[in-house]
Amino acid sequence: MSDLYARHRGVLPDWLALYYEEPLEITHGEGRHVWDSEGNKYLDFFGGILTTMTAHALPEVTKAVAEQAGRIVHSSTLYLNRPMVELAERIAHISGIPDARVFFTTSGTEANDTALLLATTHRRSNTVLAMRNSYHGRSFSAVGITGNRGWSPTSLSPLQTLYVHGGVRGRGPFAGLDDAAFVDACVADLKDLLGHTRAPAALIAEPIQGVGGFTSPPDGLYAAFREVLDEHGILWIADEVQTGWGRTGEHFWGWQAHGRNGPPDIVTFAKGIGNGMSVGGVIARSEIMNCLDANSISTFGGTQITMAAALANLSYLLEHDLQGNARRVGGLLIERLRAAAAQDPGVREVRGRGLMIGVELTRPGTGLADPDRASAVLEAARADGLLIGKGGGHDTSALRVAPPLSLTVAEAEEGAAILESALRSTR
Template identity: 80%
Template structure:
C-alpha cells in the first residue's frame, strides 16, 4: 500500500511514522489498523473525529439521509442545511448572523478573506506569527509558519502581528499585562504604517503551531484597536470550536469583553469526520458580496445531517464539560509525569487540546528528531498522537475525541510517560 501511495500521490503529502499505517475501522476512542493492532486515538484525524469513532447517532443520520437524497447543491432549498445554519447562528453569539457552508477549513478561510476584503475594500490582512489557516493559495499567503507556506506569492498583502505565542519571542519574559500591552502597541504600529487593513485573522489557540496561545484577553484588547480603525476580526475556530477547550464553546470567548468576532470560521469536528466547514458573519458582512455564487458540495444534505446529529449529541451529553473535566485531569497528569524530564520544555493547553514541547535538554532549542521518536514509541505502545509546532516540528499534539473517559486518559498518559522516558 505504501509503494502504491508513493507511485500516484505527491511526495509532499505527509505521512506519519517510519512504517505508515492504514486504519481499517474505529469505535469510541479506539482505532484498528489493517494488521489488527488496536490504538487509543489521541488525535482524532487531526481533531476531526470530535465525539467518537462510529458514533451510532451520526452514522444512522448519514445512512437515513443518504437513503433519501445524497446531493442537491445550494440551488435548491435544503432542510438539513437550513436547520444546521439556524443552530450554528444561534450558538455563534453574532447578532443577525448568516452562515455559509464549505467543504473544509481551508475553504472557510478563503470565504472569510473574500468577505472581509470585499466588505472593507482593502487587500491587506493582519495575521498572527506562527499561525496556520489552510493549504490554498490565499490561506497559505496568510500563514505565519514557513514550514506550511510553500510560496511567498499571494493575492493579499499580509502583515504579521506578535502575540500568538506566550512563552517564546521578544515579549516572553513580560508579565501577562505587559505582554498584552506590548502586542497592542505592535498592532497599533502596524496599522499606522499605511492603509487600514481589511481584517485580523487569528486562531485563539494555534493548532499546527503547537497549541500555543496568548494570555486571555489579548484579542479583546486587539479588538479595541481594530474597532477604532474599522478593521474586522476573524476568529479561526477550525480547531478550537465546539467546546474542545472545555472552558468555552468557542475559543474567542476567552477574550470576549468586546463581544463576538465579526466573522467566525469553523470546520473539523462539527460533522465528526464528514467534510464540513463554514463561516458565520453579521448579515451586513455576509451579504456584501454583489456577485452570483453557489456551493456545489458545501451544505450537502448528507454532511449537514451528520453535523446536526453530531452537534445534538455534543450538546445533550455536555461534551464541553467532559473536555474541561477530563482534559484538566489529563494535563495535570502529563505535567506530573514530565516534571523530571529535561527534554520537556512545557506542557500547555486547555481542555482536550494539549501540547508537549520537546527540546534539547538544557537549551530550549526545538528537537524535531526526539519528537518524531516519541511519536513512534507512543505508536508502538498503542497510542496515536499528533505533532506540530512553529518552524520546527517539536510539539506533541494531543486532542482525543471529546467523549474521552478518565480511564482512557490515564491509559494514554501512561503510554506517553513510557514513550518519553524511553526516548
C-alpha cells in the first residue's frame, strides 16, 4: 500500500485529496460491503460519494454492462443510440417537467455546466444566483458558482454570481427564527438582492447541500423563492446530483419538498443513476433545451455501455421500491444516530432525510466546528469496519452517511453501532 501511495504522490496533483492517514485501496465490493487490498471488509456508508446508489456488483447492472460491452461500447452522439433514447424517455417521464428533453453528460460537473450554458443563453444574462455553502462541481464555471470556500480555489469566473441565504438552516443571521419566519426572511433577502442587480439568468440550488454537510432549508423555501423568480422570468435549476432517484425517501426528487409551484425549469443529475458508471445529465423544457443555435455533440455523454448500466439500475430501483426502503431504513438509522448523539455534547445536530444523513460535530460549549474530531471519527469508524464521508463548510466538521439504497435493517443497526463507538472513543 505504501508503494502505491508513493506512486500516487509522484504523478497525481497535490490537491487530489485522499481519505485516511493510511489511504485505502478498495479492490472489490458486493452489496453494501467493500474489501481493501489487504483483505479487510468494510460496511460502505458512502458509496463512492453517493454514487454506488443501489449496491456493489449488482447482478442486474453487471449483466447489462457485460452484454452491452459484447455488442458495442461507444459510438458518440453522432449516431442513433437505442439505450440512450430509452433512458431519456424514462427520465423525461419521471422528471415531472412538461415536454422534457434530456441531454446526457459524463458527470455532475458537466451537467451543471450544461445547465448554466442553457440558462444564460435562454435568458441572455451571465448573472447567476447560487446558495451560500453550495457545491456544484470542479470545472471553471461550476467553481465560479460554488458557495463553499473550501471547494472554490479561484474567484475568477465567466459568470457574475450572487449568493442567497437559506441553504443552511441552523447557522447564519436567520438561524434563530422559526421555520416560517426563516423562509420569510430568506425571501425578503432575495427580493432585496434582485433590486440591486440586473435580472439573473437562474437560481441554481441543491435541495439538500451535499458537500456542504447535508444541510437543507425548511420545506417550501424554494417554492417561495420560485414565486419571486417567476415575477422576474428567472429560471430555477435544481441540482439533484446527490439528492435524486429516491435517496431522500420521502420524495423521488429533492425538489419535490419545495414543489407546490410545479417542477424546476432545469434539473441536473449524475452519481447514483449509473451505480458507479459515469452518467450525468440535464432535463429541461424543450424551449430551454433547444435554445442553443450552434452545433453541439457529446463524445462520451450517453455512450451505450453507461446507458445500459443506468437503464438496468433505474429499473431495479423502481421495481424494488428502493425509495421506500430509503425512507424506512433511513428513518431507523437517523433515530438510532440521534439517540447516540443525545449522549454526546460534541454532536450539534443529526439531520437528513432517508439515506442522506449528516452528523455535525462542534467543540462542546462553543458552537465552533470541530474538523479534527471529524477526522478522528472517520479513522475510528474505518478501524471498526465502516466507511463514511465528511463535509460541511470550510471547516469540514460534518460526517456524511449515505449508504446504498438497498441497505438492510441489520446493516443499519451494525453501522450505527460502529459510528456510536467511534464517537464515544473520540470524545
